[in-house]
Amino acid sequence: MASVGLTNVRKSYGALQVVHDISLSVDDGEFIALVGPSGCGKSTLLRMIAGLEDISDGEVTIGGTVVNAMTPRERNIAMVFQSYALYPHMTVGENMGFNLKLAGVTKPDIATRVGEAARMLALEDLLDRKPSQLSGGQRQRVAMGRAIVRDPAVFLFDEPLSNLDAKLRVQMRTEIKALHQKVGTTSIYVTHDQIEAMTLADRIVVLNAGRIEQVGTPMELYRTPANLFVAGFIGSPAMNLLDGTIDGENDRPVVRLAEGSAIDISPLRKVRRGQSVKLGLRPEHLTAGGDNIGGETLLVEPTGAQTHVLFEFAGQQMTAIVDGDHPVRHGTQFRAGIDKNLVYVFDRESGVSL
Amino acid sequence: MTDTSSTVRVSTATRLYVYVSLSLVAAIVLVPLVTTALGGFKTLGDLRLNPFGLPSEWVWSNYVDILFGERYWRQMMNSLIIACVTVFLTLVVSSMAAFCFAHIRFFGSNQLLNYFLIGLMFPAATAILPLFIRIRDLGLLDSYWGVILPQVAFGLGMSILLFRNYFRNLPEELFQAAFVDGCGYIRFFWYISLPLSRPIVATVGIVTFVSSWNSYILPLIMLNTESKYPWPLGIMVYRGEFGTDWQLVLAFITLTILPTIIVFFLAQKHIIAGLTAGAVKS
Ligand SMILES: Nc1ncnc2c1ncn2[C@@H]1O[C@H](COP(=O)(O)OP(=O)(O)OP(=O)(O)O)[C@@H](O)[C@H]1O
Ligand SMILES: [Mg+2]
Numbered sequence: 362m363a364s365v366g367l368t369n370v371r372k373s374y375g376a377l378q379v380v381h382d383i384s385l386s387v388d389d390g391e392f393i394a395l396v397g398p399s400g401c402g403k404s405t406l407l408r409m410i411a412g413l414e415d416i417s418d419g420e421v422t423i424g425g426t427v428v429n430a431m432t433p434r435e436r437n438i439a440m441v442f443q444s445y446a447l448y449p450h451m452t453v454g455e456n457m458g459f460n461l462k463l464a465g466v467t468k469p470d471i472a473t474r475v476g477e478a479a480r481m482l483a484l485e486d487l488l489d490r491k492p493s494q495l496s497g498g499q500r501q502r503v504a505m506g507r508a509i510v511r512d513p514a515v516f517l518f519d520e521p522l523s524n525l526d527a528k529l530r531v532q533m534r535t536e537i538k539a540l541h542q543k544v545g546t547t548s549i550y551v552t553h554d555q556i557e558a559m560t561l562a563d564r565i566v567v568l569n570a571g572r573i574e575q576v577g578t579p580m581e582l583y584r585t586p587a588n589l590f591v592a593g594f595i596g597s598p599a600m601n602l603l604d605g606t607i608d609g610e611n612d613r614p615v616v617r618l619a620e621g622s623a624i625d626i627s628p629l630r631k632v633r634r635g636q637s638v639k640l641g642l643r644p645e646h647l648t649a650g651g652d653n654i655g656g657e658t659l660l661v662e663p664t665g666a667q668t669h670v671l672f673e674f675a676g677q678q679m680t681a682i683v684d685g686d687h688p689v690r691h692g693t694q695f696r697a698g699i700d701k702n703l704v705y706v707f708d709r710e711s712g713v714s715l
Numbered sequence: 716m717t718d719t720s721s722t723v724r725v726s727t728a729t730r731l732y733v734y735v736s737l738s739l740v741a742a743i744v745l746v747p748l749v750t751t752a753l754g755g756f757k758t759l760g761d762l763r764l765n766p767f768g769l770p771s772e773w774v775w776s777n778y779v780d781i782l783f784g785e786r787y788w789r790q791m792m793n794s795l796i797i798a799c800v801t802v803f804l805t806l807v808v809s810s811m812a813a814f815c816f817a818h819i820r821f822f823g824s825n826q827l828l829n830y831f832l833i834g835l836m837f838p839a840a841t842a843i844l845p846l847f848i849r850i851r852d853l854g855l856l857d858s859y860w861g862v863i864l865p866q867v868a869f870g871l872g873m874s875i876l877l878f879r880n881y882f883r884n885l886p887e888e889l890f891q892a893a894f895v896d897g898c899g900y901i902r903f904f905w906y907i908s909l910p911l912s913r914p915i916v917a918t919v920g921i922v923t924f925v926s927s928w929n930s931y932i933l934p935l936i937m938l939n940t941e942s943k944y945p946w947p948l949g950i951m952v953y954r955g956e957f958g959t960d961w962q963l964v965l966a967f968i969t970l971t972i973l974p975t976i977i978v979f980f981l982a983q984k985h986i987i988a989g990l991t992a993g994a995v996k997s
Pocket of ligand 2: 403
């Protein structure tokens with residue numbers, strides 16, 4: 362186990378810079394998720410930590426040692442790939458023991474350690490099978506087994522669950538979390554699924570276009586997003602955003618929307634009169650039956666316990682989450698209340714939270 | 716019983732067409748083979764009067780004499796040694812070279828690859844004179860190596876091409892996973908690439924074997940001692956000695972073709988798999 366540190370790390374492919382000046386420190390035993398839209402540089406960053414990609418500039422440390430020039434093996438990292446990358450010609454047992462074999466561990470020791478890992482992952486009965494004879498979830502577990510067998514300093518995951526169906530993904534997510542609680546190895550987990558990041562990680566790093574937008578615990582990112590990008594990225598369904606201008610008294614500021622209505626915001630927000638802002642409302646913070654905003658119901662999506670309601674307000678579509686029992690019908694008027702302490706305000710120019 | 720094969724249902728007409736054309740191809744291949752094999756059972760007179768039919772009297776002694784003579788076995792052994800060493804060297808050299816071309820970019824790597832591929836266009840026969848001079852200068856005339864080395868060299872273009880395409884189609888993440896597990900290039904080659912390329916090893920091996928087995932010009936130029944002759948040269952000797960005894964020549968040819976046919980049937984599956992590898996992503 363070890364801490365991981367990135368200092369001013371950059372990556373360029375020729376003239377194209379894809380990772381800009383990233384600094385981050387990951388504590389020993391911490392589970393960090395890297396999230397961000399496709400192409401933002403998550404995999405590239407992870408692969409630089411792994412040693413599969415040259416670091417154009419900056420420093421990567423593992424356990425306090427600078428590892429820039431080391432091979433993946435010397436860095437003592439283990440990696441789980443999106444495609445699992447199991448060796449097709451080796452049995453499950455051989456796959457899991459391969460790195461030990463290369464490291465010169467004796468056969469009986471390999472068998473013991475592979476056996477332990479297999480027990481932990483419920484793979485004992487599959488050790489003699491080839492990867493082609495396994496289901497997707499089993500392959501995924503073998504890939505994890507291959508990583509834990511060697512007891513590495515750091516686990517690196519690159520979208521390990523994206524090839525699984527929804528149900529299996531949830532199940533494997535739980536298993537990964539349980540595994541991390543058991544072995545406690547420092548983990549860095551790349552995903553574009555923010556639910557996965559929220560449920561698994563101690564801290565989340567939100568990346569956008571090769572830069573860090575915000576680092577924090579899942580609840581910090583959810584409660585106090587630093588800017589519009591994070592606000593829009595964390596939370597599902599995504600936050601509703603409306604254009605407006607600051608108005609009202611100093612101790613009772615409001616956001617005046619384009620069509621005229623005014624919405625109260627917390628007096629603690631650092632805003633000034635006349636400032637152009639974006640107003641952020643989380644769908645789950647809109648309480649049905651209230652009387653702040655409303656409009657015609659465009660679409661009703663029941664998901665069971667909750668129902669997602671799409672309605673029109675201020676000339677755009679808004680989403681609200683209401684209780685599954687709450688009666689809503691397509692085409693009727695939907696009205697919702699807002700708690701002014703749960704209203705986000707962002708500067709429209711810079712996107713920074715106010 | 717459920718039909719798990721992916722047979723496509725076709726009309727009777729199509730079926731008829733397929734069978735007729737396949738039979739035609741089979742006949743074109745089989746007639747000379749069968750004629751040769753049957754010819755070996757005839758007397759010379761019978762062969763002259765009735766070259767294509769069944770023997771009027773089955774003369775087993777033609778075959779038996781060859782099988783119990785020393786020449787046949789010695790020449791088969793020569794052919795076998797030359798072919799096996801050729802196959803071994805071709806596999807070792809071409810798989811390693813192809814691995815480098817597939818995974819490592821170095822200065823001039825593309826030019827070097829193209830240089831090898833140009834070799835595809837020249838059969839050994841076109842370069843026979845300079846080849847002879849070079850082999851003579853190396854002092855390898857009248858030795859197995861004088862045949863083996865040129866054969867390996869001329870086979871490299873095709874073999875490297877087959878291996879390289881296969882290596883390049885192995886998933887990139889496999890390479891990275893192995894790298895993380897502690898492989899360098901050499902261990903990756905040995906533990907991952909090579910075991911996974913069994914179909915190509917089989918294809919290259921068999922194609923090389925067959926072309927070495929049948930090669931005539933190179934041994935003719937490079938070898939002088941009759942005891943070192945592979946079988947295609949051996950036939951020539953037969954023809955010289957028994958100028959009129961065609962039935963013996965035919966029996967001899969039949970006995971030399973037989974091993975190739977047996978090997979081909981045993982390895983058929985691999986050959987076809989290798990030649991079509993990469994055509995469809997599995
Ligand atoms: N070998 C390369 N040469 C040039 N550009 C590259 C190369 N590899 C990646 N890139 C670019 O770097 C950027 C980041 O790629 P990366 O694979 O890290 O994205 P990602 O965040 O993992 O995306 P995804 O979620 O789709 O996997 C992309 O814009 C990509 O086009
Ligand atoms: Mg990626």
